[in-house]
Amino acid sequence: VVCTIQALLHYIYMAQFPLQSELTLHKMAALLDTIHQNKQVFIKNGSCSDMDHLRIPKLYSLPCSIENAHFNGVSTNFTTKTAEYLHISMCKDLYNATNHHQYDIQMLHLLDMHKKIHFHSAYVSW
Incomplete structure (x- = not known):
């Protein structure tokens, strides 16, 4: 130990x-x-x-x-705030958007949908 x-x-x-x-x-x-x-x-x-x-x-x-x-090179920022923020925004918010039944599959579908919307809006604005 x-x-x-x-x-x-x-x-x-x-x-x-x-x-x-x-x-x-x-x-x-x-x-x-x-x-x-x-x-x-x-x-x-x-x-x-x-x-x-x-x-x-x-x-x-x-x-x-x-x-x-x-x-x-050497990182000047050894903090977990970024990971904690991403956990809140990417996991907890997505979990709350599901019906809590097989939530992992639903969360993956939501992430895929968000990514497609982001790419489409970037294409349209281009």
Whole structure:
């Protein structure tokens, strides 16, 4: 448990470095490997009593900071506000527009419809 939490904290602090080198990015990748190899300990020891998995979106978004550093340089904004805003506007609003029966299929149809309307209006305004 301590090893996994320590690796996660080191990763978070390293992701906030003002500059990243190949060495720090490799170290961050190694820390991610440690986290993913040992994360099952939280299920085994009962820390996650209400779930039998650790499929947490924020946990799976950790490798994105390494990829972003490779392609875009260091990010100056490590906040979850964008993801939370998108969750509210793209998931909760769509869910409320469904009849709550097989909502995932309905939400996908609504997203597809919104995309088609957006492309059509962009074409018409062009």
